[in-house]
Amino acid sequence: MAKERPEKAEETEQMIEKEGGKEAAEVPGGAADGRDMRAVLLSAFGGLNKLRVARKVMPEPQDGEVKIRVKACGLNFIDLMVRQGNIDNPPKTPLVPGFELSGIVEALGGNVTGFEIGDRVMAFVNYNAWAEVACTPAEFVYKIPEDMSFSEAAAFPVNFVTAYMMLFEVANLREGMSVLVHSAGGGVGQAVAQLCSTVPNVTVFGTASAFKHEAIKTSLNHLFDRNSDYVQEVKKISPEGVDIVLDCLCGENTGKGIGLLKPLGTYILYGSSNMVTGETKSFFSFAKSWWQVEKVNPIKLYEENKVMSGFSLLNLLFKQGRAGVIRAAVDKLLALYNQKKIKPLVDSLWALEEVKEAMQRIHDRGNIGKLILDVEKAPTPLVSIILIIYCKSLLSSLWAAPLLISCSAAAPALEMGTVRCIEVGAGTAML
Amino acid sequence: MAKERPEKAEETEQMIEKEGGKEAAEVPGGAADGRDMRAVLLSAFGGLNKLRVARKVMPEPQDGEVKIRVKACGLNFIDLMVRQGNIDNPPKTPLVPGFELSGIVEALGGNVTGFEIGDRVMAFVNYNAWAEVACTPAEFVYKIPEDMSFSEAAAFPVNFVTAYMMLFEVANLREGMSVLVHSAGGGVGQAVAQLCSTVPNVTVFGTASAFKHEAIKTSLNHLFDRNSDYVQEVKKISPEGVDIVLDCLCGENTGKGIGLLKPLGTYILYGSSNMVTGETKSFFSFAKSWWQVEKVNPIKLYEENKVMSGFSLLNLLFKQGRAGVIRAAVDKLLALYNQKKIKPLVDSLWALEEVKEAMQRIHDRGNIGKLILDVEKAPTPLVSIILIIYCKSLLSSLWAAPLLISCSAAAPALEMGTVRCIEVGAGTAML
Numbered sequence: 001m002a003k004e005r006p007e008k009a010e011e012t013e014q015m016i017e018k019e020g021g022k023e024a025a026e027v028p029g030g031a032a033d034g035r036d037m038r039a040v041l042l043s044a045f046g047g048l049n050k051l052r053v054a055r056k057v058m059p060e061p062q063d064g065e066v067k068i069r070v071k072a073c074g075l076n077f078i079d080l081m082v083r084q085g086n087i088d089n090p091p092k093t094p095l096v097p098g099f100e101l102s103g104i105v106e107a108l109g110g111n112v113t114g115f116e117i118g119d120r121v122m123a124f125v126n127y128n129a130w131a132e133v134a135c136t137p138a139e140f141v142y143k144i145p146e147d148m149s150f151s152e153a154a155a156f157p158v159n160f161v162t163a164y165m166m167l168f169e170v171a172n173l174r175e176g177m178s179v180l181v182h183s184a185g186g187g188v189g190q191a192v193a194q195l196c197s198t199v200p201n202v203t204v205f206g207t208a209s210a211f212k213h214e215a216i217k218t219s220l221n222h223l224f225d226r227n228s229d230y231v232q233e234v235k236k237i238s239p240e241g242v243d244i245v246l247d248c249l250c251g252e253n254t255g256k257g258i259g260l261l262k263p264l265g266t267y268i269l270y271g272s273s274n275m276v277t278g279e280t281k282s283f284f285s286f287a288k289s290w291w292q293v294e295k296v297n298p299i300k301l302y303e304e305n306k307v308m309s310g311f312s313l314l315n316l317l318f319k320q321g322r323a324g325v326i327r328a329a330v331d332k333l334l335a336l337y338n339q340k341k342i343k344p345l346v347d348s349l350w351a352l353e354e355v356k357e358a359m360q361r362i363h364d365r366g367n368i369g370k371l372i373l374d375v376e377k378a379p380t381p382l383v384s385i386i387l388i389i390y391c392k393s394l395l396s397s398l399w400a401a402p403l404l405i406s407c408s409a410a411a412p413a414l415e416m417g418t419v420r421c422i423e424v425g426a427g428t429a430m431l
Numbered sequence: 432m433a434k435e436r437p438e439k440a441e442e443t444e445q446m447i448e449k450e451g452g453k454e455a456a457e458v459p460g461g462a463a464d465g466r467d468m469r470a471v472l473l474s475a476f477g478g479l480n481k482l483r484v485a486r487k488v489m490p491e492p493q494d495g496e497v498k499i500r501v502k503a504c505g506l507n508f509i510d511l512m513v514r515q516g517n518i519d520n521p522p523k524t525p526l527v528p529g530f531e532l533s534g535i536v537e538a539l540g541g542n543v544t545g546f547e548i549g550d551r552v553m554a555f556v557n558y559n560a561w562a563e564v565a566c567t568p569a570e571f572v573y574k575i576p577e578d579m580s581f582s583e584a585a586a587f588p589v590n591f592v593t594a595y596m597m598l599f600e601v602a603n604l605r606e607g608m609s610v611l612v613h614s615a616g617g618g619v620g621q622a623v624a625q626l627c628s629t630v631p632n633v634t635v636f637g638t639a640s641a642f643k644h645e646a647i648k649t650s651l652n653h654l655f656d657r658n659s660d661y662v663q664e665v666k667k668i669s670p671e672g673v674d675i676v677l678d679c680l681c682g683e684n685t686g687k688g689i690g691l692l693k694p695l696g697t698y699i700l701y702g703s704s705n706m707v708t709g710e711t712k713s714f715f716s717f718a719k720s721w722w723q724v725e726k727v728n729p730i731k732l733y734e735e736n737k738v739m740s741g742f743s744l745l746n747l748l749f750k751q752g753r754a755g756v757i758r759a760a761v762d763k764l765l766a767l768y769n770q771k772k773i774k775p776l777v778d779s780l781w782a783l784e785e786v787k788e789a790m791q792r793i794h795d796r797g798n799i800g801k802l803i804l805d806v807e808k809a810p811t812p813l814v815s816i817i818l819i820i821y822c823k824s825l826l827s828s829l830w831a832a833p834l835l836i837s838c839s840a841a842a843p844a845l846e847m848g849t850v851r852c853i854e855v856g857a858g859t860a861m862l
Contacts, residue, residue, distance in 0.1 A: 088734055169695060250730065254729050263753055264747070297724060298739055299741070302701065302741025310729055
């Protein structure tokens with residue numbers, strides 16, 4: 001990792017609180033020599049108020065590293081858990097969050113081959129993604145196709161590699177199998193659905209908040225409300241259960257998931273979003289999750305012919321040195337992208353200064369697809385936000401198709417295919 | 432399963448105890464109408480003295496079943512555990528043990544297609560294999576190649592299907608991977624070694640009793656004494672561990688096995704031979720095994736990117752209805768056999784009346800490859816047994832190559848390539 005000099009930033013105020021537009025402060029005493037940059041800073045583990053945009057000294061690539069002018073960054077549920085300090089062995093704060101980005105190669109450290117300045121790339125970063133510039137070892141950097149936007153590229157690595165590795169490396173998905181995925185409307189959920197569609201005759205069951213069903217229903221075979229008794233719902237359709245359960249919830253869902261497996265089926269735990277309840281880390285929810293999760297005796301797996309496993313992409317990359325197998329997965333995924341068989345689904349774009357809003361949105365499970373921090377995007381003034389009102393009352397029992405109430409000033413701030421929304425009615429007002 | 436009429440046998444004496452040769456008694460009151468047969472009978476769970484040969488009424492095939500004139504039966508470690516009652520939900524005694532056999536199709540029940548009388552076959556049977564005749568559903572019966580002997584065919588189903596399913600269905604063995612297998616000299620161990628050799632560049636580590644090393648050393652890359660600290664031995668050669676651990680021991684070996692996995696590696700429990708200590712079921716050893724086995728928190732697997740699983744072929748076949756996937760595996764295995772890439776390794780042939788000796792041999796881990804009950808074989812008189820004396824003293828610290836002391840009368844009782852042995856010196860005298 002590039003070693004950054006100590007922060008000497010005078011931080012910006014949180015843009016959200018100021019209705020946007022204020023430019024970040026200069027690094028104190030720093031000349032306008034282009035060696036500082038904007039970055040999202042997590043000052044300490046905790047709530048949203050621990051996040052702010054700061055000016056930091058720009059990192060320079062060490063041996064083996066690539067320096068990337070960042071265009072877009074992915075925001076994942078794990079970032080929310082990092083903010084809360086709700087992870088194993090958290091690093092020290094202050095830190096710049098973020099594990100994936102896209103951008104343009106700006107410089108190369110020593111001994112880097114295979115890249116040139118100007119290359120359009122996406123990359124994994126072990127923190128420090130949410131900034132205007134980031135450095136990361138070349139083994140974590142991948143060139144992107146010409147027709148892949150930076151937003152798509154920032155939405156690609158974590159979600160698609162996680163989905164691919166689970167389905168094809170851990171669980172060995174094959175024709176005719178069935179898959180249950182939680183948070184089917186999220187980034188990984190949608191990647192799972194798309195990858196399953198590349199294998200003949202795969203049945204995908206998913207759980208998601210009811211209001212997302214209309215938007216994602218074509219991507220899965222069977223959708224259940226996230227608050228429903230999904231075990232019973234699956235068994236109604238497939239009494240024998242499913243071949244693969246992908247669980248990002250943990251807690252009691254582990255026992256349920258293993259129980260739902262067919263013989264020779266595979267349960268994969270890849271997240272523990274159940275641990276997150278409030279805005280800050282809750283010891284109670286953590287302990288509850290740890291205790292509720294079923295410790296499994298391998299003799300039970302022997303008798304039932306079942307497979308229990310876990311998948312942590314970040315550990316695999318940054319603690320366990322498996323960049324090689326990940327690159328092989330990325331190559332296969334980019335081939336599928338080029339064949340137009342998969343395509344990242346971007347939920348919405350946010351300025352760095354809007355990171356709190358974005359994080360609240362993922363906390364509220366408001367997103368359908370991926371949340372992207374667009375580094376070049378100016379914060380959107382409140383008055384220009386498109387309101388998507390889910391008119392629950394208009395269609396009985398279902399969340400309705402979105403009714404767009406557009407303020408004309410908003411148009412320039414939006415990219416095609418992406419939306420910003422405030423849920424009203426039964427939803428959560430985020431602003 | 433064929434429903435057998437109640438046993439009305441007057442049992443034979445155990446042949447071993449009588450020095451063999453005594454013919455089994457007739458079924459009381461039964462005419463010589465050919466409707467009774469010899470079978471190994473387990474009168475109650477316990478020691479070797481619960482086994483005897485009895486005359487039983489011959490089963491007739493029910494709808495969907497195939498009646499097979501049995502030529503040879505496989506003897507597996509699970510049969511020893513059945514004898515002790517050391518299995519989950521044991522059936523009622525008296526029973527005829529045995530789960531696999533080879534022979535000739537003698538009759539077909541209703542609605543059976545794909546087989547004809549006279550077909551040479553191998554089959555899985557849910558008990559009742561160790562008899563002159565057995566019936567089993569057609570879905571568990573497989574035609575065998577012309578050049579496959581009945582001994583080989585009886586050694587094939589349990590060992591090779593178990594090995595194949597674990598390596599290719601559960602663990603997804605691929606080029607360049609590494610495998611650790613315990614009891615490498617046993618039937619499954621040797622099948623694992625052979626199947627691994629069909630994939631390029633696979634490294635196989637094995638544990639086995641030292642005296643077997645000379646005989647099996649060419650089939651594996653690295654062999655360790657079964658009493659050695661194999662964790663350290665493996666790590667000396669491969670500090671990162673291995674990709675696949677196949678464990679038939681259970682107990683503390685589960686934790687050790689999972690600890691030895693590389694990231695993305697798979698541990699498979701497929702037996703619990705550690706539970707067997709003495710001749711009869713030991714509650715202490717059972718409890719020790721259950722307690723010692725590490726119950727695993729899926730969050731640990733998440734953090735370490737590991738897979739823990741279990742494989743029970745018998746449950747898969749007879750409780751979980753997976754005959755289809757097993758037939759697909761058998762088809763692939765027979766293709767490999769026809770390509771001369773795999774070949775069952777037969778340790779020794781025994782008459783039904785010698786079942787106690789055979790079982791003692793597997794209990795003592797004396798076998799190298801598979802123990803076969805040869806239904807047409809007459810018990811071997813004691814004086815004709817070949818003594819293979821392992822002259823530990825001749826080669827310092829290593830069990831020596833076998834020194835054959837042959838009694839001339841033995842020759843007619845032997846099949847090519849199979850041996851009967853008594854270990855002396857530090858070995859266990861079995862007769």
